[in-house]
Amino acid sequence: MATKRVSVFKSVLAADEQFALRIRREMDERGVLVLNLIGSPGAGKTSLLEGSLRRCRFRAAVVEGDIATARDAERIASCGVPVVQINTKGGCHLEANLVSKALGAFELDKIDVIFIENVGNLVCPAEFDLGEDCKVAVCSTAEGADKPLKYPHLFHECKAVVLTKKDLSPYVRFDRELFWGDVEALNGKAVKIEVDNLTGEGIDTWLEWVEECLEQKRRP
Amino acid sequence: MATKRVSVFKSVLAADEQFALRIRREMDERGVLVLNLIGSPGAGKTSLLEGSLRRCRFRAAVVEGDIATARDAERIASCGVPVVQINTKGGCHLEANLVSKALGAFELDKIDVIFIENVGNLVCPAEFDLGEDCKVAVCSTAEGADKPLKYPHLFHECKAVVLTKKDLSPYVRFDRELFWGDVEALNGKAVKIEVDNLTGEGIDTWLEWVEECLEQKRRP
Numbered sequence: 001m002a003t004k005r006v007s008v009f010k011s012v013l014a015a016d017e018q019f020a021l022r023i024r025r026e027m028d029e030r031g032v033l034v035l036n037l038i039g040s041p042g043a044g045k046t047s048l049l050e051g052s053l054r055r056c057r058f059r060a061a062v063v064e065g066d067i068a069t070a071r072d073a074e075r076i077a078s079c080g081v082p083v084v085q086i087n088t089k090g091g092c093h094l095e096a097n098l099v100s101k102a103l104g105a106f107e108l109d110k111i112d113v114i115f116i117e118n119v120g121n122l123v124c125p126a127e128f129d130l131g132e133d134c135k136v137a138v139c140s141t142a143e144g145a146d147k148p149l150k151y152p153h154l155f156h157e158c159k160a161v162v163l164t165k166k167d168l169s170p171y172v173r174f175d176r177e178l179f180w181g182d183v184e185a186l187n188g189k190a191v192k193i194e195v196d197n198l199t200g201e202g203i204d205t206w207l208e209w210v211e212e213c214l215e216q217k218r219r220p
Numbered sequence: 221m222a223t224k225r226v227s228v229f230k231s232v233l234a235a236d237e238q239f240a241l242r243i244r245r246e247m248d249e250r251g252v253l254v255l256n257l258i259g260s261p262g263a264g265k266t267s268l269l270e271g272s273l274r275r276c277r278f279r280a281a282v283v284e285g286d287i288a289t290a291r292d293a294e295r296i297a298s299c300g301v302p303v304v305q306i307n308t309k310g311g312c313h314l315e316a317n318l319v320s321k322a323l324g325a326f327e328l329d330k331i332d333v334i335f336i337e338n339v340g341n342l343v344c345p346a347e348f349d350l351g352e353d354c355k356v357a358v359c360s361t362a363e364g365a366d367k368p369l370k371y372p373h374l375f376h377e378c379k380a381v382v383l384t385k386k387d388l389s390p391y392v393r394f395d396r397e398l399f400w401g402d403v404e405a406l407n408g409k410a411v412k413i414e415v416d417n418l419t420g421e422g423i424d425t426w427l428e429w430v431e432e433c434l435e436q437k438r439r440p
Contacts, residue, residue, distance in 0.1 A: 040261045041342045041371060042363025067343065069369050090373060092312065092343040120370070121343050122261045123287065123312040142362035142388065143262025149289050150340070151261060153310060168362065171391055 016128070019096035023103065023131025033113045033214045036130050038154055039138030040147075041120030044164035046072045047197040048138060048206070049115055053079040055200075056207050058112035058214060063102045065094040065119045072117065082106055093125040094118050100131075112214055122147065126154035133217065134159035137190075141169040145179040148186055155186045159213075162206060166196040236348070239316035243323065243351025253333045253434045256350050258374055259358030260367075261340030264384035266292045267417040268358060268426070269335055273299040275420075276427050278332040278434060283322045285314040285339045292337065302326055313345040314338050320351075332434055342367065346374035353437065354379035357410075361389040365399040372406055379433075380411040382426060387416045 027034050037045050046064075053060055053076065061082040064073045073085035084102040086094060099116060106114070116132060118125040126135065137158040139147055142165050148155045155161065161183050169176065180192055191209055195202035247254050257265050266284075273280055273296065281302040284293040293305035304322040306314060319336060326334070336352060338345040346355065357378040359367055362385050368375045375381065381403050389396065400412055411429055415422035 040340070040363075041367055042260060042360070066370055068372055069366075071366055071370065090347075092341075119343065120260070121312075121341060123339065123341050124344065140262070140362065142360065142385070142392075143260075146289075146291055147261055150286055150291065152288055165362070165392075168388065168391055171388055172362075172385075 016096050019100045020129040020131040023096060023100055024133075026108075027114075027131065027133075028217075030108055031218045032108060032111055033210070033217050034116065034130075034132040035113065035210065035213075036116045036118060036125075036132035036135045037138055038118045038122070038125045038135055038158070039120065040122045040140075040143055043120070043122075043138045043140045043143065044197055045117050045120070045138045046075055048162060048164060048195060048203075049117060050075060050079055051195070051197055051200055051203045052115075052207055052210075053081045055203060056113075056210070058211065059110060060113045060115060061106050061111045063094075063099060063114065063116045065098075065117060067091065067119060082111070088119060092119060092121050092123075093128050094130055095128060096130050113210060122151045122154060126157055133213065137161045139163055139179075140165040141174040142172050144172070145175040145182075148179065148182040152186055155183055155190070158187070158190055160191040160193060160209060163192075163194045164197060166194050166201065167198045236316050239320045240349040240351040243316060243320055244353075246328075247334075247351065247353075248437075250328055251438045252328060252331055253430070253437050254336065254350075254352040255333065255430065255433075256336045256338060256345075256352035256355045257358055258338045258342070258345045258355055258378070259340065260342045260360075260363055263340065263342075263358045263360045263363065264417055265337050265340070265358045266295055268382060268384060268415060268423075269337060270295060270299055271415070271417055271420055271423045272335075272427055272430075273301045275423060276333075276430070278431065279330060280333045280335060281326050281331045283314075283319060283334065283336045285318075285337060287311065287339060302331070308339055312339060312341050312343075313348050314350055315348060316350050333430060342371045342374060346377055353433065357381045359383055359399075360385040361394040362392050364392070365395040365402075368399065368402040368406055375403055375406045375410070378407070378410055380413060380429060381407075383412075383414045384417060386414050386421065387418045 076083040296303040
């Protein structure tokens, strides 16, 4: 049973990998940067995007992944940015075939950066390639400093870790040194950024990193 | 492909359902109550247990589910309660076959209530029967009030919703009425409990509910 299960899984994954490859190829040709934002429910992914979209100098679009509702897409739309909501109807992560359809709704020659906000889940989305340039881990101080070691896969895979809700840290006894020390141990190359969604602190640092990734991608 | 995938999934699930049925049968015979606690990473599941285990009048044991580390089990062990840590090594939820093995480590005739703390994930664990008497949704004010509608399955399935980190609500602009209104709309029968892990407020109400479930189970 186990072998059969694994082989069927592999076929399904292989089909989806083709979608991911196609997305990556097209976005590379167009010079569009694609970031896959992954974090727990309530980590502050949508708030991070709201804060970013109001300040950024590049042309952005957003793909919202949720099990149900279009609430996040409505929040993004009110920032005046093109957005497509994907409802997975129970599915715990986005898949490349769904993202591929969503991208078809954008005028891609008018976009520099596409943010994909994955389903709120610190586990499963880390396993699936959506054709992105890189994964970004989003984690809030309210979740506790033990999350990198307890959910190592994402922290190992991502190119940047954004720690949100810095304003809450005095109330939640967040151990900042433990958190960043564990991130460093799992992934010494990950860029480390702290943001405070309320005051906007750190958003510029985050946007500078995104711009740097975009420039790097477009450098001949 | 899709049909084959579904049928293979069904066989794997069916095998695991047998484990769940066996657990339920044995725990029913023994009159041991089993609660399956499900919530996001950092929702406060382990803190809720720590607060409960120090006050409860029944004899408790805990099964800890995590992808990696034994940190939660260490926290529980320091409360002087029997605990088994399951590491899923990447798996996004506990399965009944793993729980069945874990239960073998307990002296079941000395236990009244077993708390299973599932992997931190608001999505996948809600789909899997572990042979529990009921599922309990654990959600923190820091996650935001929109979680029930965005992750409806668990809130629909559970018998109680425990809202944690009440102490943080002034700092996170948590909309209490919206939260409980959406829970009510999804599941009018769910018991609604608010706790504050710092002061211990609400823990007695939660423990009274657990005791009530235990009494109900043992009533001839």
